Amino acid sequence: MRAAVLTEINTPLQILDLEQEPPRAGEVRVKVQAAGVCMSDWHIMNGDWPLPLPMVLGHEAAGIVVENGPGVDMVRPGDHVIFSFRPHCGHCRYCSSGQTVLCIGRNDSPRWLMHDGTARVRLNGEPVNQMARIGTFAEEVVCPAEQVVKIRPDLPFTHAAIIGCSVATGVGAVIRHARVPAGSSVLVIGCGGVGLNIVQGARLAGASLIIACDLRDNKLEYARAFGATHTLNASSGNVVKQVRELTDGLGVDTAFDAIGGEATALQAVDAVAPGGRAVLVGIPAFSTRAPINPSQMVYGEKIISGTYYGSVRPNIDFPILADLDIEKKIDLDSLISRTYRFDEINEGFRLMLDGAVARGIIVFD
Ligand SMILES: [Zn+2]
Ligand SMILES: [Zn+2]
Numbered sequence: 615m616r617a618a619v620l621t622e623i624n625t626p627l628q629i630l631d632l633e634q635e636p637p638r639a640g641e642v643r644v645k646v647q648a649a650g651v652c653m654s655d656w657h658i659m660n661g662d663w664p665l666p667l668p669m670v671l672g673h674e675a676a677g678i679v680v681e682n683g684p685g686v687d688m689v690r691p692g693d694h695v696i697f698s699f700r701p702h703c704g705h706c707r708y709c710s711s712g713q714t715v716l717c718i719g720r721n722d723s724p725r726w727l728m729h730d731g732t733a734r735v736r737l738n739g740e741p742v743n744q745m746a747r748i749g750t751f752a753e754e755v756v757c758p759a760e761q762v763v764k765i766r767p768d769l770p771f772t773h774a775a776i777i778g779c780s781v782a783t784g785v786g787a788v789i790r791h792a793r794v795p796a797g798s799s800v801l802v803i804g805c806g807g808v809g810l811n812i813v814q815g816a817r818l819a820g821a822s823l824i825i826a827c828d829l830r831d832n833k834l835e836y837a838r839a840f841g842a843t844h845t846l847n848a849s850s851g852n853v854v855k856q857v858r859e860l861t862d863g864l865g866v867d868t869a870f871d872a873i874g875g876e877a878t879a880l881q882a883v884d885a886v887a888p889g890g891r892a893v894l895v896g897i898p899a900f901s902t903r904a905p906i907n908p909s910q911m912v913y914g915e916k917i918i919s920g921t922y923y924g925s926v927r928p929n930i931d932f933p934i935l936a937d938l939d940i941e942k943k944i945d946l947d948s949l950i951s952r953t954y955r956f957d958e959i960n961e962g963f964r965l966m967l968d969g970a971v972a973r974g975i976i977v978f979d
Contacts (some may be wrong), residue, residue, distance in 0.1 A: 617670045617735065618959050619742060623661040626960040627671065627751065631736045634743060636758060637683030641728065641794030642759045644695060647771035649750045650674035651954075651962040651974045652779050652807065653898070659963070662899055668727060668742045670735060673699040676688035676774030677755070679762065686759040694769070695762035696778045698928040699746035701725075702760045715923045729758055750961060753978060763932040769939065772953065772975050773946040776807070777935045779923075780973060784811020784872070784926015785944060786931060787895045788819055792868050796820030801857055801869040801885050802842070805833040807949070807973045808895060809872035810840050814944050817841030825860060827853055827881075830969045837961065839948060857885040865890060874898035879908070888914035895921055949973045 615634045618627040636785055637643050646939045654673045657663045659964075666965040679693045689695060703709055703719025723731040728816040733741035735749075744750070747759045763775055763835035784807070788794050800816040802809050805828040816824045817840065826837035827846045835847040847855050858865055865887035871878045874896025910916065952974040954962045964973045 615735070615752060616756045616956070617749065618672065619668050619737070620659055620671055621668045623659060627659070629959070630737060632737055634754060635734045637756045638728070639683055639684045640686060640728065640759055640867040641683040641756055642686055642689060642762055643756045644677040644683040644762060645680050645754050646675050646677040646750055646752060646978050648676055648775040648978065649976045650776050650779060651959070651966050652977065653966070654779070655745070656963060656967070665726065666743055667738065669745055670742060670752050671745045672749055672751030673697065673746045675750030675777055675805055676771045676778065680754070680799035682759070686822055688759055688762050689762060693764045693775065693795045694767045696746045696765055696774050697750055697755070698761045698763055698778065699748060700923055700928070701747065701758065702928070712927055713925070715925060746761055751976070763928045765933055765936045766940070767914055769936045772950050772977065773939055774936065774971055776946060776949060777932055780807035781811050781944070781946060782926045782928070782931065783895065783924040784808045785815035785818065785935060786926040787812055787921045788815030788872060790931065791919070791921035791925040792891060793891050794819040794821055794868050797822050798867040799823035799861055801827065801866045801882070802824045802837070802872060802883055803827045803870065803878045803881055804872035804896060805837045806872065810949060810972055812870045812872055812895065813837050813842050814840040818938070818944055823860065823866070825857060825866065830963070833969060836972050837902045840945065851906060853881050854884045854956060861887065864888070868893060870895055872896045876902055876904040883916065883918060886916055886918065889917060891917040891923055893919055931938070950975055953977045
């Protein structure tokens with residue numbers, strides 16, 4: 615089984631032949647069909663998130679179940695599935711209340727090994743970790759069965775793959791987390807894979823004013839195609855001031871930070887109107903702090919909230935997102951600006967960092 619392995623930070627991924635064990639109890643083996651190239655993989659490659667190596671990266675993918683371990687009955691061989699990068703024990707306080715992204719029932723083993731604490735892939739006999747227990751830059755993945763969600767078979771695998779991270783995170787942030795009302799105003803800071811999905815989530819929710827902000831004009835063009843009514847290049851003037859000018863001096867009802875940094879978090883908080891909400895979506899470096907202005911929060915009754923993975927419940931929301939795509943209520947086709955062969959994976963990261971693509975996807979033979 616070939617997989618793209620990070621053996622050392624700041625080095626390219628290497629496609630290596632790994633030994634893979636069959637699924638044990640509660641696990642499945644999936645033949646990967648398509649896998650998206652995401653900034654989160656890059657955060658591991660460049661050392662932002664220090665994790666133990668070697669590791670098979672990749673967490674945004676779809677494929678076909680080929681083998682069930684003992685006791686698995688949620689999926690069957692032949693089913694088309696989307697990978698979820700969060701575990702889901704089904705019985706902790708968060709799973710019980712529907713906040714499955716916050717599951718605390720699977721904390722006994724590190725999140726790069728199976729629940730029994732062992733690895734399913736090896737290189738020359740030595741264990742290799744799997745990002746988020748999946749590691750989908752691989753021809754085949756053995757993982758906990760709870761981390762695959764069955765979806766309708768008529769959805770293209772490339773579309774299914776991106777539902778597993780960027781679409782769930784972006785659209786989910788709007789419709790599941792912030793519950794943006796029709797007719798309201800929205801600001802989206804950062805128009806990468808997640809930000810563009812926030813834009814189209816806002817369009818789906820019926821927002822009247824959708825202001826997209828980025829440093830690159832080509833990203834802002836994408837944002838217009840996905841429903842932005844106004845665009846701001848953050849390099850040409852004060853973002854908050856320009857947002858106020860577009861909103862009768864008040865600011866927007868909801869501002870989303872899809873970047874995850876001190877400056878953009880503060881822009882989001884400053885750009886919301888009194889009574890509005892700033893939503894933090896992009897994952898910052900662990901060390902980031904941002905000095906908010908508490909009096910603005912009090913007098914303006916502003917809300918700041920964070921959302922992880924769009925606050926989705928994968929078993930419910932992945933099939934809904936698939937339906938929305940088939941019904942053309944969201945546009946996943948236009949998000950996929952490039953596909954790559956597996957051996958072009960490092961080129962995929964280069965183009966993502968250049969800002970040249972909305973989303974690049976590896977398609978497996
Ligand atoms: Zn991702
Ligand atoms: Zn749980």
